Amino acid sequence: MKLNPIDTSVTLKDHIYNRMREAILDMDIYSDDVDLRLDERGLAEQLGVSRTPLREVLVRLEQEGLLEVRPRRGIFVQRKTLSDILEMIVAWAALESMAARLACDTATDRQIASLRTIAMKYSVSKSGADIAEYSDDNIRFHQKILEISGCELLARMAENLFVHMHAVRRRSMAEEDRVPQSVADHMEIIEALEARDVDLAEARVRDHTMRLHDHVREVWTRAGITKNKGE
Amino acid sequence: MKLNPIDTSVTLKDHIYNRMREAILDMDIYSDDVDLRLDERGLAEQLGVSRTPLREVLVRLEQEGLLEVRPRRGIFVQRKTLSDILEMIVAWAALESMAARLACDTATDRQIASLRTIAMKYSVSKSGADIAEYSDDNIRFHQKILEISGCELLARMAENLFVHMHAVRRRSMAEEDRVPQSVADHMEIIEALEARDVDLAEARVRDHTMRLHDHVREVWTRAGITKNKGE
DNA sequence: GTTCGAAATCTGGTATACCACGAACCAGCA
DNA sequence: TGCTGGTTCGTGGTATACCAGATTTCGAAC
Numbered sequence: 432m433k434l435n436p437i438d439t440s441v442t443l444k445d446h447i448y449n450r451m452r453e454a455i456l457d458m459d460i461y462s463d464d465v466d467l468r469l470d471e472r473g474l475a476e477q478l479g480v481s482r483t484p485l486r487e488v489l490v491r492l493e494q495e496g497l498l499e500v501r502p503r504r505g506i507f508v509q510r511k512t513l514s515d516i517l518e519m520i521v522a523w524a525a526l527e528s529m530a531a532r533l534a535c536d537t538a539t540d541r542q543i544a545s546l547r548t549i550a551m552k553y554s555v556s557k558s559g560a561d562i563a564e565y566s567d568d569n570i571r572f573h574q575k576i577l578e579i580s581g582c583e584l585l586a587r588m589a590e591n592l593f594v595h596m597h598a599v600r601r602r603s604m605a606e607e608d609r610v611p612q613s614v615a616d617h618m619e620i621i622e623a624l625e626a627r628d629v630d631l632a633e634a635r636v637r638d639h640t641m642r643l644h645d646h647v648r649e650v651w652t653r654a655g656i657t658k659n660k661g662e
Numbered sequence: 663m664k665l666n667p668i669d670t671s672v673t674l675k676d677h678i679y680n681r682m683r684e685a686i687l688d689m690d691i692y693s694d695d696v697d698l699r700l701d702e703r704g705l706a707e708q709l710g711v712s713r714t715p716l717r718e719v720l721v722r723l724e725q726e727g728l729l730e731v732r733p734r735r736g737i738f739v740q741r742k743t744l745s746d747i748l749e750m751i752v753a754w755a756a757l758e759s760m761a762a763r764l765a766c767d768t769a770t771d772r773q774i775a776s777l778r779t780i781a782m783k784y785s786v787s788k789s790g791a792d793i794a795e796y797s798d799d800n801i802r803f804h805q806k807i808l809e810i811s812g813c814e815l816l817a818r819m820a821e822n823l824f825v826h827m828h829a830v831r832r833r834s835m836a837e838e839d840r841v842p843q844s845v846a847d848h849m850e851i852i853e854a855l856e857a858r859d860v861d862l863a864e865a866r867v868r869d870h871t872m873r874l875h876d877h878v879r880e881v882w883t884r885a886g887i888t889k890n891k892g893e
Numbered sequence: 894g895t896t897c898g899a900a901a902t903c904t905g906g907t908a909t910a911c912c913a914c915g916a917a918c919c920a921g922c923a
Numbered sequence: 924t925g926c927t928g929g930t931t932c933g934t935g936g937t938a939t940a941c942c943a944g945a946t947t948t949c950g951a952a953c
Contacts, residue, residue, distance in 0.1 A: 442733055442936075471905065481938040483714070486905085490718045494725055503905055503944045518815035521760065525816065529756030584749035585756065588819065674906075702935065712908040717935085734914045734935055 447478060447488045455497050456597045460508050469498070469506040495591060513651045516599055517644060519592045524640035526589045527573060530580035531632040534624055538579040543624050546575055550617040565610055566600055572617055576636065599647065609646065616642070678709060678719045686728050687828045691739050700729070700737040726822060744882045747830055748875060750823045755871035757820045758804060761811035762863040765855055769810040774855045777806055781848040796841055797831055803848055807867065830878065840877065847873070 451474075459465060471489070475482045489506060492498045499509045511519075534543070549572045570593055577586040616639040623632035682705075690696060702720070706713045720737060723729045730740045742750075765774070780803045801824055808817040847870040854863035 444936080470903095472903095482905090483937055483939085487718055487721045487936095490721050491725060494722060500905080504946090505904065515815075518813050521764070521813055522757065522815050522819060525756045525760030526753065529752065529759075533752070582749050582752055584746075584753050588753060701933095703933095713935090714907055714909085718906095731935080735916090736934065 443480060444484045444488055447480060447485055448491060450478065451488055451492060452497070455492070455508055456594070458508060460510055460598055467508045467510065469508065471506060496595065511595060511598065513648070516595070516651075517648055519595055520640060520644040520647065523589055523592045524637050524644065526585050526592075527576055527640060528633045528637035530577045530582065530585050530589075531620070531624065531636040532629050533580040533582055533585075534576060535627045535629045535632050537581045538624065540625075542579040543621065546572065546579075546617075546621050546624070549575060550614065550621060569613060570596070576620075612642075613639075674711060675715045675719055678711060678715055679722060681709065682719055682723060683728070683825075686723070686739055687825070689739060691741055691829055698739045698741065700739065702737060727826065742826060742829065744879070747826070747882075748879055750826055751871060751875040751878065754820055754823045755868050755875065757816050757823075758807055758871060759864045759868035761808045761813065761816050761820075762851070762855065762867040763860050764811035764813055764816075765807060766858045766860045766863050768812045769855065771856075773810040774852065777803065777810075777848075777852050777855070780806060781845065781852060800844065801827070807851075843873075844870075 460467065471482055471485065475485045478485065489498060489500060493500050497509060499507045501507065549568060552568060574586070574590070574593070577589050580586070616635070620632065620635045620639065623635050691698065702713055702716065706716045709716065720729060720731060724731050728740060730738045732738065780799060783799060805817070805821070805824070808820050811817070847866070851863065851866045851870065854866050
């Protein structure tokens with residue numbers, strides 16, 4: 432007989448955190464008619480827990496930049512401004528380009544090969560693939576680079592940034608016509624990694640991400656979203 | 663008569679946070695005989711507050727990597743492993759080298775000149791200056807680069823990393839003989855920025871920080887601190 | 894009809910009490 | 924003496940109650 436230890440470390444707080452995070456990310460926070468205000472007591476009741484653990488979760492979500500707690504005023508889901516988004520992409524580029532450098536030195540051939548598996552998926556079937564699916568694989572590709580860098584901190588920090596990209600996607604960040612370019616970029620990145628060319632790999636990763644940066648700025652600005660409140 | 667509005671947004675929690683953070687950073691967490699365990703009730707009593715706001719602060723400090731809360735076990739100040747420290751320096755290098763790129767494009771001549779002010783201070787009087795003081799100015803120099811990049815997020819993320827460098831300093835990270843090299847590096851960085859040479863500035867910032875990385879690895883390893891528990 | 898202000902009410906902030914898990918201790922047995 | 928199992932105590936986790944600032948509402952005065 433064999434028993435696996437039951438995981439008692441998963442506390443109520445963790446469940447609340449996951450639920451809340453999920454719920455927030457699922458919100459269409461840029462729609463005109465959403466209510467960004469959250470009712471602490473109401474949430475606690477919905478979740479069937481008291482305010483105390485909920486509040487600790489809120490503190491955490493606030494630090495991650497998903498919420499804003501205004502004392503005596505209310506708790507609000509944070510709308511990212513264009514400027515916020517752009518800064519996050521810059522930081523992302525910084526982290527991932529460094530990861531590419533490290534990967535050149537430390538990643539195994541097998542690990543680099545695993546990138547191909549992800550990237551190839553769409554070089555062949557890109558025609559019928561829908562954007563959402565590509566977007567997921569795209570993120571996965573970038574996460575993989577961070578992973579094979581061997582630097583967990585870089586990966587973790589980038590992960591926190593990726594979270595906020597969910598909302599951006601809704602605003603038509605990834606149009607269909609960008610997919611071929613993106614796929615091509617990925618291939619070039621892989622080649623640089625395979626060649627163990629530190630500077631080239633860094634540059635290609637950075638440029639790739641910064642292209643997204645410029646694109647987002649273009650699209651959002653064109654859509655007239657320049658004000659700070661989102662729209 | 664003019665009255666500034668009293669800042670009601672500074673809540674009790676903020677005070678607790680500052681106190682706690684200060685106290686933790688002041689601890690010599692690598693000494694053999696320190697007690698890394700914190701008593702929640704005891705702290706609350708010392709601070710003269712109840713456990714509730716304290717706990718929210720603890721959640722925050724945990725997320726910042728200063729504490730570790732083990733359910734039903736206790737709250738512990740986190741000792742950074744050598745590997746943790748090295749990863750933080752890598753991430754720092756990533757963020758700051760990107761900041762240098764941005765600064766080349768966007769910083770004003772005046773802003774770059776302000777770097778000289780900080781850097782020069784020790785090129786002339788480095789003889790009698792004590793390490794702690796240099797270390798502070800060193801951090802200030804790097805913060806300034808992040809600041810003039812114009813990207814607040816980069817600066818904020820780096821700031822979170824710098825926090826953890828306090829403890830590192832205690833472990834003789836900044837020996838006297840490294841100061842001249844450091845000062846020289848700073849000057850070269852400034853020159854690259856003045857020349858608006860994006861790639862060169864990035865490389866010099868990165869290399870400078872990675873030299874620290876290698877140095878720390880050297881020193882800690884030589885001291886026999888390879889185990890995960892600190893020592 | 895408009896404006897001003899007081900009171901009711903809603904919100905997050907804080908304090909307190911209770912609960913469940915874990916660790917340490919101790920008694921009883923082999 | 925050494926091991927086992929149960930009890931106790933200490934810890935963090937959770938629930939609840941109360942507090943104070945902020946907002947809203949509504950009525951009285953103009």
